[in-house]
Amino acid sequence: MEWFARAMFEPKAAPRSELELLARARALAGVSLGELALQFGVSVPESQLRAKGWVGQLLERALGATAGSRAKPDFEGLGIELKTLPVDARGKPKESTFVCTIALTEIGEVEWEHSRVRRKLARVLWVPVEAEASLPFAGRRFGEPLLWSPDSEEEAELRFDWEELAGRIGMGELERITGHFGKHLQVRPKAAHSRVRRRGIDEDGAYVEAPPRGFYLRPSFTLRLLRKYYAAPARA
């Protein structure tokens, strides 16, 4: 029985190439969360209320992601980040996509080229997941994956937003930034709860305690990625 347990319940070995990773992801298209969970011997939560990252973590195991909770690309050797994308019946993203947290005391010193946002988004494997409220959680299926890097237009758009937001934070205006800023990239809280504080910098350059923030991609941005893909599939 041991061979069986290993074959069924162990995380997959890390993929050795983009093509191998993509092939694995494509093989999951149409597979439901319940089916995949069964292969790994885990039970499907009743809802995501207390299991918000469950789908992403299940997929990490199935695809052989290596980073765990370390600040590394999910597929270290390949430099690829994995993102699940909850979509409605029409394929439209239902949520924003978390990109990375913001080092409040450093972001004012960094150029876009070396930013965490740019590095994170340099190569992303997007995997759509059905997320209609009417669908039982276990029955929701994975969609066709998209291995993406920003084209020059997308990068310019992200850079524009990042430079405004990073610039403001660097100027000590963090407290005045809301989720309203940024056309594609926005800044929102990222914490266990609203009482969490992190060291930041105020307008005078002094250290202050501030709620942790993260960069997020708006659903309109990820929708456009999927649209491009569906319009011109069959490219890796």
Add this chain to the structure above:
DNA sequence: CGCTGATCATAG
């Protein structure tokens, strides 16, 4: 019903 601000689980 979209969007922003708040929140939840788990690993190291």
Add this chain to the structure above:
DNA sequence: CTATGATCAGCG
């Protein structure tokens, strides 16, 4: 406590 994985829930 900080990093990862995200979605929840209420207001406009």
